[in-house]
Amino acid sequence: MRISRHKPEDCACIRPSEITAEATYLNRRDVLKAAVATGLITSASGSIQAANSQSLVTVKNPSFSVSDKPNAYDEITNYNNFYEFGTSKEDPAQHSGAFKPKPWSVKIGGECEVKGSFTLEDILKPHSLEERIYRFRCVEAWSMVIPWVGFPLKDLLGRFKPTSKAKYVAFKTIMRPSEMPGQRFHTLDWPYVEGLRMDEATHPLSLMAVGLYGKTLPNQNGAPLRLVVPWKYGFKNIKSIVEINFVEKQPPSSWNIANPDEYGFYSNVNPTVDHPRWSQARERRIGASAGLFNARQETLMFNGYEAQVASLYKDMDLRRNF
Numbered sequence: 001m002r003i004s005r006h007k008p009e010d011c012a013c014i015r016p017s018e019i020t021a022e023a024t025y026l027n028r029r030d031v032l033k034a035a036v037a038t039g040l041i042t043s044a045s046g047s048i049q050a051a052n053s054q055s056l057v058t059v060k061n062p063s064f065s066v067s068d069k070p071n072a073y074d075e076i077t078n079y080n081n082f083y084e085f086g087t088s089k090e091d092p093a094q095h096s097g098a099f100k101p102k103p104w105s106v107k108i109g110g111e112c113e114v115k116g117s118f119t120l121e122d123i124l125k126p127h128s129l130e131e132r133i134y135r136f137r138c139v140e141a142w143s144m145v146i147p148w149v150g151f152p153l154k155d156l157l158g159r160f161k162p163t164s165k166a167k168y169v170a171f172k173t174i175m176r177p178s179e180m181p182g183q184r185f186h187t188l189d190w191p192y193v194e195g196l197r198m199d200e201a202t203h204p205l206s207l208m209a210v211g212l213y214g215k216t217l218p219n220q221n222g223a224p225l226r227l228v229v230p231w232k233y234g235f236k237n238i239k240s241i242v243e244i245n246f247v248e249k250q251p252p253s254s255w256n257i258a259n260p261d262e263y264g265f266y267s268n269v270n271p272t273v274d275h276p277r278w279s280q281a282r283e284r285r286i287g288a289s290a291g292l293f294n295a296r297q298e299t300l301m302f303n304g305y306e307a308q309v310a311s312l313y314k315d316m317d318l319r320r321n322f
């Protein structure tokens with residue numbers, strides 16, 4: 001069995017670069033852009049990479065947004081888990097510059113009537129984009145608040161007319177070791193895969209995200225298309241999706257394959273069920289004034305989305321189905 005690299009977050013130290021506000025970031029971006037244009041520096045850093053994002057037309061959806069203060073753009077794009085680009089939080093911003101999220105297509109198959117390969121443009125065409133501010137909780141006991149841009153996953157899945165045999169949806173990340181240096185090492189079984197039960201996938205909170213902070217997704221956050229399921233630990237939120245299959249049986253998921261004792265299929269945020277190596281009762285909000293007291297807040301059942309999603313699991317033993 002492979003040893004999981006996920007580690008609990010018990011360090012209160014935040015680097016100054018992690019607490020830059022969005023406004024400051026935008027300023028610095030302009031400065032950096034100008035520097036690149038004049039040939040003063042080369043565009044290799046994560047911030048430049050994020051600056052390549054394009055603006056999106058979005059409508060805010062307050063009824064699907066939390067009132068917590070969103071994390072700064074710099075925090076969301078410089079503290080990532082994306083093992084295809086390396087195993088540390090800084091790797092994805094630093095090593096995803098060569099990744100090309102365009103052109104892109106997604107293969108749809110399995111238990112559905114409409115199958116085939118669809119370009120990103122085909123995928124996006126009928127949908128209008130919403131901004132939804134969601135809480136995001138990693139299994140490592142840190143959290144953020146992220147203004148995602150996307151559309152309901154349910155609307156996308158419905159277009160492919162799943163049959164009555166479709167009980168689950170399976171997702172796959174792109175395999176491209178030439179642009180994803182982490183895939184040259186066996187840190188996980190590539191390609192990364194994840195799955196949801198059909199009723200989870202079609203829940204109104206499940207979002208197909210294409211952007212954040214009103215701009216297309218930076219590579220490190222899963223460009224051009226990634227899942228956002230806010231009541232589940234971060235690792236269920238699969239990035240850079242190239243394949244969606246409707247299936248009858250529970251599909252495999254990468255972290256469960258890597259370490260089945262620590263990561264179950266359901267992976268619901270659940271403060272009452274500890275990870276075998278650490279507690280899930282509290283979390284560190286990235287960017288919260290940590291400093292002296294290692295400030296932590298209580299983790300809420302289903303990451304605070306209990307009222308909306310608890311009914312999906314009402315007859316299940318969540319200790320067994322973790």
Ligand SMILES: Nc1nc2c(c(=O)[nH]1)N[C@H]1C(S)=C(S)[C@@H](COP(=O)(O)O)O[C@H]1N2
Nearest residue numbers: 080081082083173192221234235237238239
């Ligand atoms: N393909 C792929 N998707 C992935 C991961 C990954 O390593 N590869 N990491 C997961 C984990 S552990 C987390 S916490 C979130 C992080 O998303 P973010 O970097 O946008 O905050 O992405 C998830 N999706």
Ligand SMILES: [Mo]
Nearest residue numbers: 138139234235
């Ligand atoms: Mo995670």
